[in-house]
Amino acid sequence: MAASGPGQDPPVRYDVRGAVAVLTLNRPERHNAWTFELEQELFDLADRADADPRIGAIIVTGGGKSFCPGMDMSALATLGLGPGVAARRRPPTHLRSVRKLTVAAINGGCAGVGLVQALCCDVRFAAQEARLSCSFTRRGAPAEYGVSWLLPRLIGLADATDLLLSGRTIDAAEAERLRLVSQTAPRAELLDRAIEYAQDVAANCAPLAVHAVKAQLAADACRDLPDAVLDARRIAHEPARRPDLAEGARAFLDRRPAQFAPLPEPSPQQSR
Numbered sequence: 001m002a003a004s005g006p007g008q009d010p011p012v013r014y015d016v017r018g019a020v021a022v023l024t025l026n027r028p029e030r031h032n033a034w035t036f037e038l039e040q041e042l043f044d045l046a047d048r049a050d051a052d053p054r055i056g057a058i059i060v061t062g063g064g065k066s067f068c069p070g071m072d073m074s075a076l077a078t079l080g081l082g083p084g085v086a087a088r089r090r091p092p093t094h095l096r097s098v099r100k101l102t103v104a105a106i107n108g109g110c111a112g113v114g115l116v117q118a119l120c121c122d123v124r125f126a127a128q129e130a131r132l133s134c135s136f137t138r139r140g141a142p143a144e145y146g147v148s149w150l151l152p153r154l155i156g157l158a159d160a161t162d163l164l165l166s167g168r169t170i171d172a173a174e175a176e177r178l179r180l181v182s183q184t185a186p187r188a189e190l191l192d193r194a195i196e197y198a199q200d201v202a203a204n205c206a207p208l209a210v211h212a213v214k215a216q217l218a219a220d221a222c223r224d225l226p227d228a229v230l231d232a233r234r235i236a237h238e239p240a241r242r243p244d245l246a247e248g249a250r251a252f253l254d255r256r257p258a259q260f261a262p263l264p265e266p267s268p269q270q271s272r
Contacts, residue, residue, distance in 0.1 A: 011038040013063070014045045017195050019056040019202035021049035028064030033072035034113045036088065042117075043094045050098045053262035056202025058098060059194050060121060061105035065187070070112025070135065092145045095120040096218065099211040099263055101201045105194040107187055111135045111169075116145040119154065122214065124180065125194045126172040127187035132180065138167035153221050155180050206244040206260040 013024040023045050025032035032038075042060070049055045062068055095102055095117060104118035106126040111133040118124050118132075126132070134151070136143055143164050151160040155178045163170070172184045185193045201210065212235050220228040235241070244260050251258035 010041060011035070012041040012045055014048070016055070018199050019054065020059060020195055020198045021045075021052070021055045021057075022059045022061065022191070022195070023049070025060075025062045025068055028062075028066070030072055031066035031109060032062045032064070032068045032114070034068055034070060035072050039092065040089070043090050046095060046098050046102075047266070050100055051266050055100065056205075056207065057101040057103065057198035059103045059105050059191070059198055060095070060117060061191060061194070062107050064108070065129070066108040067104075067106045067110040067130065068112075068114025068117065069109045070114050070139075092116060093120050093150075099214065099266065100207065101198060101205075101210055103194050103198050105190050106130045106132070106172075106181065107190055112139070113145055116147050116150070119147065119150040123182050123197070125190060125197070126175055126181040126184050127190045128172050128184050129187050130172045130175070130184075131169050132172075132175050133167060133169040134163045135167045135169075137165060204257065206248065206258070207263045208241055208244055208261070211263060212241075 009026055011026055013022075013026045015022045015024070023042060025038065025042070027033060027035075027038065046058060046060075049058045090097075092113060093116065101123070102121040104121035104124045106118055106124060108127060108129060109131055110118055110126075112135055115132060115134060134143070134147060136147070148160075148164060151164065154160075155163075159178050162168075170178075170180075172181065175181045176184050183193070216228070216232065216235070219231065223231075247258050247260060
């Protein structure tokens with residue numbers, strides 16, 4: 001895990017609220033602009049939460065009034081072909097490899113690679129004050145970090161084409177209309193709303209089933225319906241899932257919360 005210097009705040013804070021880990025981008029003086037140190041810390045902490053059996057869901061948010069406006073331009077201007085890119089251990093879409101529910105609580109400005117992180121989460125909530133932008137073309141860049149794959153699958157090709165080509169900024173209301181975010185709330189209420197949602201999933205949904213659905217959603221985006229049906233049947237008949245299926249049925253009949261087993265230890269090479 002990336003270490004901060006003496007007396008320095010970490011680039012990402014890690015807090016636990018019940019069964020939810022809250023990862024807060026912590027460079028408010030730079031509006032949480034992205035650096036490779038922040039990237040490494042965020043992904044390390046996401047992996048830590050993913051491996052912790054006490055954690056059922058993960059929230060990513062920003063400190064202060066911004067989520068993440070993209071790459072830190074002061075770092076980008078001197079990057080060239082320096083060691084930062086070569087040293088990257090995981091792809092910038094690493095959050096998609098997390099097995100547990102991930103929620104982006106977009107509390108403010110969100111653009112570039114910051115928007116990509118939000119798109120890599122399973123669900124997105126936004127503050128009513130938030131502004132979002134695929135600003136790549138306005139910075140002389142193509143659609144980076146796989147955003148041209150992610151965005152059309154979330155909001156459709158026509159609206160994704162508009163946002164990616166124009167690089168225009170949209171407000172939270174338009175983001176909700178486009179279904180880019182699931183719901184909006186005042187900034188002061190956003191994190192509590194996201195935690196309430198995440199706690200519900202952590203308390204009531206089987207971790208193995210959540211992991212399976214995430215994998216199905218990713219794989220089924222690139223295959224036809226018969227193959228998706230066959231894969232769903234294969235997953236449903238895996239022996240490891242039988243205890244959860246039985247417990248879900250018993251809990252329903254007993255009218256009580258289900259007590260599902262935690263996820264097993266993550267494999268050394270998680271990828272999606």
